[in-house]
Amino acid sequence: MPEPLKDFISNFITLPEGDWEIIQKKFNREVFKKNEIILEEGKICRYFYFLERGLIRFYCNVEGNDITKMFCVAPYCFTSKVSFRNQSAAGEGIQALTETIVWKIDYTQYKNLEKINSWNVFMRSLLNDIQEFMDNRLLESKVYTAEENYKNLMKRYPGIMAKIPLKHLASFLGVAPQSLSRIRNNLYKNERS
Amino acid sequence: MPEPLKDFISNFITLPEGDWEIIQKKFNREVFKKNEIILEEGKICRYFYFLERGLIRFYCNVEGNDITKMFCVAPYCFTSKVSFRNQSAAGEGIQALTETIVWKIDYTQYKNLEKINSWNVFMRSLLNDIQEFMDNRLLESKVYTAEENYKNLMKRYPGIMAKIPLKHLASFLGVAPQSLSRIRNNLYKNERS
Numbered sequence: 001m002p003e004p005l006k007d008f009i010s011n012f013i014t015l016p017e018g019d020w021e022i023i024q025k026k027f028n029r030e031v032f033k034k035n036e037i038i039l040e041e042g043k044i045c046r047y048f049y050f051l052e053r054g055l056i057r058f059y060c061n062v063e064g065n066d067i068t069k070m071f072c073v074a075p076y077c078f079t080s081k082v083s084f085r086n087q088s089a090a091g092e093g094i095q096a097l098t099e100t101i102v103w104k105i106d107y108t109q110y111k112n113l114e115k116i117n118s119w120n121v122f123m124r125s126l127l128n129d130i131q132e133f134m135d136n137r138l139l140e141s142k143v144y145t146a147e148e149n150y151k152n153l154m155k156r157y158p159g160i161m162a163k164i165p166l167k168h169l170a171s172f173l174g175v176a177p178q179s180l181s182r183i184r185n186n187l188y189k190n191e192r193s
Numbered sequence: 194m195p196e197p198l199k200d201f202i203s204n205f206i207t208l209p210e211g212d213w214e215i216i217q218k219k220f221n222r223e224v225f226k227k228n229e230i231i232l233e234e235g236k237i238c239r240y241f242y243f244l245e246r247g248l249i250r251f252y253c254n255v256e257g258n259d260i261t262k263m264f265c266v267a268p269y270c271f272t273s274k275v276s277f278r279n280q281s282a283a284g285e286g287i288q289a290l291t292e293t294i295v296w297k298i299d300y301t302q303y304k305n306l307e308k309i310n311s312w313n314v315f316m317r318s319l320l321n322d323i324q325e326f327m328d329n330r331l332l333e334s335k336v337y338t339a340e341e342n343y344k345n346l347m348k349r350y351p352g353i354m355a356k357i358p359l360k361h362l363a364s365f366l367g368v369a370p371q372s373l374s375r376i377r378n379n380l381y382k383n384e385r386s
Contacts, residue, residue: 060332062332062336063336065336067332067335067336069328069331069332069335081321081324081325082321082325085321127320127324128274128275128278130324131274131320131323131324131327132274132275134324134327134328134331135262135327137331138262138327138330138331138334139253139255139260139262141331141334141335141367142260142262142334142364142365142366142367143255143256143258143260143367171335172335173335174334174335174336
C-alpha cells in the first residue's frame with residue numbers, strides 16, 4: 001500500500017477516500033539499485049512514477065556530454081513528460097543516484113486515472129508546483145554565478161548535495177568539474193580560515 | 194472579434210464553433226504603447242491575456258537589478274501565472290517592448306471558461322508547450338556559453354532580437370551589458386573578415 005503517495009497527494013488537495021481506493025490499486029512498487037537506469041534516453045517512457053524513497057537525476061547527452069538537467073528528491077512524482085504523454089522516444093534519461101523505491105502506473109492505467117476529478121486537480125497543482133520550481137531555477141541560473149548557486153543549494157539541501165557525484169552537480173550548475181572542485185576548495189578554505 | 198485567438202487555439206485543439214462563440218465574447222481588446230507596463234511587480238495580475246501583436250518581457254527586481262526572465266512574442270497567451278491563479282501580489286512585472294495589442298479576460302470570467310471542456314484541453318496543451326520551452330531554455334543555459342546562446346537566438350529570431358534593448362537581452366542571457374556588447378562586436382568583426 002503506497003501510503004506515502006496518499007500523504008503526498010494530500011499535501012496538494014483534499015483526497016476523497018473512495019478516490020484513493022481506486023488510485024492506490026493501480027500503482028505497483030519497484031526498487032532500483034544505486035546508479036541503475038530507470039529510463040534510457042531514446043526509449044519510450046511507459047510509466048508515471050511516485051518516488052517514495054531516494055534521489056534521481058534527469059540527464060541528456062548534448063554533443064557527447066552527459067548533462068544533468070534536474071534532480072528529484074523523494075517524496076515527489078516524476079516521469080519523462082513529453083515521452084510519456086505522446087508515448088514517443090524520450091529526449092532524456094532518468095537514473096537512480098541512490099537506492100530508490102518507486103510506485104509506478106503504466107500509460108493505459110494512467111489514462112483511467114484521468115477520469116477521476118480529484119486526480120486531475122492534483123495533477124494541475126503538481127504541474128504548477130513544478131513550473132514554479134523551474135521558473136525559479138531559470139531565474140537563479142541567470143542572476144547568480146555558479147559559486148553562488150552552489151552555496152544556495154548547500155544551504156537548502158545539505159544532506160542531498162553530499163549524495164550527488166561531483167560531475168553531475170557540475171553539469172547541473174553549468175560548469176566544468178574542475179571549476180566546481182575549485183569552488184568547493186575555496187569555500188572550504190574560507191570556512192576554516 | 195479576436196479571430197487570431199481562434200486561429201491560435203486551433204493550433205492546439207479542434208475547437209467546436211459553439212465553444213468559440215462563448216469564449217470570444219469574454220475577451221476585451223487593449224492596446225499598450227511601447228515600453229508601457231502591463232503588470233507592475235507587487236500588484237495582483239487580474240487578467241489572462243492573448244497577445245495578438247507585439248513583444249513583451251517578464252522581469253523582476255533581484256537585489257536592485259532589473260532581470261529579464263522571459264520574452265513572449267505574438268501570437269501567444271500570457272499571464273503572471275502564480276499571481277493570476279491565487280489573485281495574490283505578483284513576484285514579477287510585465288512590460289510591452291513594442292506597441293502591443295492584447296485581448297484580456299478577468300479572473301471571474303476566466304473561471305467560467307474552465308467549465309468549457311475544449312478550453313481546459315487547450316490550456317493543458319498550452320501549459321505543456323510552455324513547460325517544454327522552459328525545459329529547453331534551462332538546458333541551453335547550462336550547456337552553452339552566453340555567446341553560443343546569443344548566436345542561437347539570432348539564428349532563430351533575427352527580427353525579434355533587433356527589437357530588444359541590449360540591457361534586457363543581457364540580463365536574459367545572464368551577462369553584463371558590456372559583455373554582450375563585446376560578444377556582438379566580435380561576431381560582427383568575424384562576419385566581416
